Amino acid sequence: MNITLKVWRQKNQNAKGALETYKVSDVSPDMSFLEMFDVLNERLVTEDIEPIAFDHDCREGICGTCSMYINGRPHGPLEGVTTCQLHMRSFKDGDTIVVEPWRASAFPVIKDLVVDRTAFDRIIASGGFVSVNTGNAQDANNLPIGKDQADKAFAAAACIGCGACVAACKNASAMLFVSAKVSQLALLPQGEPEREKRALNMVAQMDAEGFGACTNTGACAAECPKEISLDNIARLNREFLSASVANPEV
Template identity: 80%
Template structure:
């Protein structure tokens, strides 16, 4: 694949703050290298805006290597753009055609209010984790890692669930703005390990209660979350959480 330059037209959601209404601005951008990442393309746009004395587009980013879960952006109707299992920072301009119009919006969900432009407040996820996404460990020396036997299958499944970077693409993709895939991944990664057992029932009830309190929608099993997840978190986690939740609700004191 050889490098070439393309021209694109960006339609970007601009919103001053969480109170203001916001709307689309159109920016033509010429000579964009197809080797640029999507965020690098936005860097170029922002430099141009700054030189013109305009307000640059605010967007979230951090590691830019697809593991931190900071970048977001709803690109042409899909979270993290058209590629599968890819975050926006790992999406490259070679995935777009010359002359294409690219619509970029923030994640849209009531629990994810827009802070500015494409940046949304995802602290609802942090509050769900605080509600139960942890294990309680006594202080002192850590136990030898190999002292607790764990079935390989469970370790693998737990690890796959733990691959969730909490970016919120699942909520963004879901027609109901449901956070079930995120919460179920965070429930599953601990429910599958021996260390997660003591608080297993309480954890799932508390995290689901917090999820509902935040105002996320209900799951209707469309599967969009898993299909759009940059870490390909499996839908089976949602079923596991439903199982755990039903069992916990029925047996909790």
């Protein structure tokens, strides 16, 4: 396959970036999208051109590190798939593919396609955890949890924090991410002790990071590689509003 790539190149956070065109020939349809970038980068090195910086780690769709806005969609054209699990067979010979970084003021571009997603880490640090007692692990059946409930919590916990929801949202809102992180704990008894503070603090941190507000367009859930449901956003709204009313802190 022969592919024309238009890739966002930006030297650093403060530099002005632009789309640059690269031709990649002899692309195997079985290559992953990231392997195709590896091949291109190897060639760029030999041509004395700075390789394209992009985020990647596990390359098996579970770490949430890869982040490319491919032809106008986060993680490219497939549903429920991360960029690393996207293969060149999803494109046609001769295609032009435009690759951009996530765009959000809370995710500033560090270089080329790499954006700074530490805003998500700060949101997690503000409340996305549970208090755990030390000592031996207790018996698994001490905490009976219904299958339905466990399934819902697990579906929310599938969020890998890649930021595709923010990238897809017209408001660059982080509500799907925050709602998944609040939901996975709000649905389980282990999350109960910090339940109110978690919802309040994580929303406050999300707002402080400069993400937009949710207008329920549903673009986030449509583009989420882990298919996190909008139900979680409704749950976060409930958690936040009831915590605001019930929490005794003035």
